[in-house]
Amino acid sequence: MNPFDLLSAASRREFVRRLSLGLGATLVGSSALGGPLSWLEDLSYGPASLGALQTGRQLGVALVGLGKYSTGQLAPALQQTKLCKLAGIVTGTPAKAAQWKKQYGLPDQNVYDYQTFDRIIDNPAIDIVYVVLPVGLHAEYVERAARAGKHVICEKPMAPTADECRRMITAMQKAGKKFSIGYRLHFEPHHQEMMRLGQQQTLGPIKSLVADNGFRFNNDTPWRVNKKLAGGGPLMDMGIYCLQGAIYTKGEIPVSVTARLAPNPDPKGLFKEVEAGMSWQLQFADGSVADCRTSYAENMNSRLRAETTKGFLELQPAFGYGGIEGRTSQGPLNLPNVPQQARQLDDFADCILNDKPTRVPGEMGLRDVQLLQAIYRAAETGQKVSTREVQQVLDKTNRR
Numbered sequence: 150m151n152p153f154d155l156l157s158a159a160s161r162r163e164f165v166r167r168l169s170l171g172l173g174a175t176l177v178g179s180s181a182l183g184g185p186l187s188w189l190e191d192l193s194y195g196p197a198s199l200g201a202l203q204t205g206r207q208l209g210v211a212l213v214g215l216g217k218y219s220t221g222q223l224a225p226a227l228q229q230t231k232l233c234k235l236a237g238i239v240t241g242t243p244a245k246a247a248q249w250k251k252q253y254g255l256p257d258q259n260v261y262d263y264q265t266f267d268r269i270i271d272n273p274a275i276d277i278v279y280v281v282l283p284v285g286l287h288a289e290y291v292e293r294a295a296r297a298g299k300h301v302i303c304e305k306p307m308a309p310t311a312d313e314c315r316r317m318i319t320a321m322q323k324a325g326k327k328f329s330i331g332y333r334l335h336f337e338p339h340h341q342e343m344m345r346l347g348q349q350q351t352l353g354p355i356k357s358l359v360a361d362n363g364f365r366f367n368n369d370t371p372w373r374v375n376k377k378l379a380g381g382g383p384l385m386d387m388g389i390y391c392l393q394g395a396i397y398t399k400g401e402i403p404v405s406v407t408a409r410l411a412p413n414p415d416p417k418g419l420f421k422e423v424e425a426g427m428s429w430q431l432q433f434a435d436g437s438v439a440d441c442r443t444s445y446a447e448n449m450n451s452r453l454r455a456e457t458t459k460g461f462l463e464l465q466p467a468f469g470y471g472g473i474e475g476r477t478s479q480g481p482l483n484l485p486n487v488p489q490q491a492r493q494l495d496d497f498a499d500c501i502l503n504d505k506p507t508r509v510p511g512e513m514g515l516r517d518v519q520l521l522q523a524i525y526r527a528a529e530t531g532q533k534v535s536t537r538e539v540q541q542v543l544d545k546t547n548r549r
């Protein structure tokens with residue numbers, strides 16, 4: 150559903166009035182726990198974006214790597230975005246290039262392979278490079294995109310190591326271009342509501358959290374169990390959502406972690422290089438904890454739940470591209486599922502057009518890789534590992 154459809158006639162009139170005045174189109178509603186449409190406040194484009202909407206100007210996005218996520222999610226999302234559009238592709242497979250050119254009407258000069266990619270520097274039709282490759286290749290392509298002077302989105306997790314993350318951040322700073330991580334759920338209404346309710350302690354301070362996210366991996370994308378290409382197993386791929394969810398609901402970065410590897414059902418086969426599963430605990434400064442689980446050997450009901458002093462907050466299913474459902478001890482969260490990737494992409498375009506910081510910067514990607522590495526260290530050593538040194542960056546809710 151288009152978020153605009155949810156507005157009352159009065160809100161729509163106000164939106165159009167502000168649009169015509171060139172003001173930020175902040176939308177306000179009233180709702181369940183402090184404003185039903187309060188998440189729509191995030192749909193507040195800056196003046197340059199409102200101008201772009203009026204003239205129809207859209208930033209050009211080039212997808213690097215045309216695998217499952219690009220094909221199934223990002224390219225379709227780029228047909229729904231308003232501030233940016235699919236303008237180019239980078240692929241090593243000529244048959245895919247031909248098919249995408251036809252399907253999306255892409256001109257020859259906007260189609261690259263991994264060797265010709267650097268020539269993108271000369272292409273003014275491409276404003277944003279979106280790196281959607283196996284994790285172990287993220288750093289190389291982000292650095293090359295930086296050298297080409299493009300804004301960049303890099304898929305999660307940012308890289309196998311914190312050193313690579315730092316290199317990527319430095320390269321993007323040197324380029325003077327915007328850089329974000331593909332953290333789609335920061336733009337999703339249920340997750341934004343968890344942030345708001347948790348961080349503002351609407352139902353009291355959080356005492357504990359649980360988060361689960363895992364699936365039975367069938368080796369359809371073999372790089373995911375290749376240590377060099379994936380950086381790790383399900384913790385890197387799926388567990389990162391539990392980590393993030395706990396952090397933005399609590400509104401704090403943990404001070405230490407403990408962890409335990411799950412039994413490995415195939416140590417000589419599928420899971421010889423990466424873990425089959427992991428359970429870990431995040432410990433926060435006030436003594437509260439988040440117990441999290443992930444797996445490539447078990448289909449888990451994805452969930453994110455917080456116990457508070459006055460009740461609970463919960464999403465289940467929690468982390469998919471759609472079908473997210475939420476409830477609190479006061480009742481269901483009546484929020485819509487929206488096109489997550491389209492909102493994420495348009496938000497990044499809005500940040501570029503208005504020179505605003507993104508809420509999901511490279512530094513947040515670095516923070517999470519540092520925490521993931523600490524979790525692996527805790528699992529290897531059986532010891533509690535301090536995380537006080539990790540990058541201090543948070544998506545702080547600014548909603549009431």
Ligand code: NAD
Nearest residue numbers: 214215216217218219281282283284304305306331370372
């Ligand atoms: P995929 O295997 O389907 O696609 C990877 C693409 O990279 C393929 O087109 C492949 O041809 C290309 N590639 C180039 N060099 C390669 C190499 N050396 N080895 C293997 N593939 C190579 O994977 P995917 O599921 O599309 O994941 C791609 C990225 O997107 C990963 O970073 C992943 O974590 C991320 N992702 C994010 C989400 C999300 O919800 N944000 C969801 C899925 C995947």
